[in-house]
Amino acid sequence: MTAQEIFDILKAKFGDSVLESKLDVTQPWITIATGNTKDICLFLRDDSELQFDYLSCLSGVDYNNGTLGIVYHLNSMVHKHKITLKTFCTKENPHVLSVSEVWGTANWHEREVFDLFGIIIDGHPDLRRILLPDDWEGNPLRKDYKVQEFYHGMKVPY
Numbered sequence: 001m002t003a004q005e006i007f008d009i010l011k012a013k014f015g016d017s018v019l020e021s022k023l024d025v026t027q028p029w030i031t032i033a034t035g036n037t038k039d040i041c042l043f044l045r046d047d048s049e050l051q052f053d054y055l056s057c058l059s060g061v062d063y064n065n066g067t068l069g070i071v072y073h074l075n076s077m078v079h080k081h082k083i084t085l086k087t088f089c090t091k092e093n094p095h096v097l098s099v100s101e102v103w104g105t106a107n108w109h110e111r112e113v114f115d116l117f118g119i120i121i122d123g124h125p126d127l128r129r130i131l132l133p134d135d136w137e138g139n140p141l142r143k144d145y146k147v148q149e150f151y152h153g154m155k156v157p158y
Helices: 003-017 034-046 106-117
Strands: 018-022 029-032 054-062 067-075 082-090 095-097 120-122
Touching: 003 018, 003 029, 003 034, 029 034, 034 082, 034 095, 054 106, 082 095, 106 120
Parallel strands: 029 082, 095 120
Antiparallel strands: 018 029, 054 067, 067 082
């Protein structure tokens, strides 16, 4: 199935929740509304024509314009097609719905996005830091992050 066919199916099913796309590139992508992330992902996994049964990567992004995002790289092992989804939120209201119930592998990836970008993953079963200590200040992969000079009295090398 082509990226255009996948886009057309999503647009027909979810309408305005499918925002934009770039399909004529090596890794075609579709932007979806943050509020429907889980529903769209459940459909992509469960629809017999699509069967996106493998989330190969979930990454956070700071676009350096007040916008944060999550990028989902999806594959169908059955049908041998793939697509990339993107969803956005603001730094002032950094909330995105969890897809860990859709693909179990999303659990740790979402915790990493929470830890390093500060995006709150609503509906996540165990949202807590995964790489940094609980009392660490800030989110190191945000473009505006300032490394703290000291942590518990120890100089932080940078």
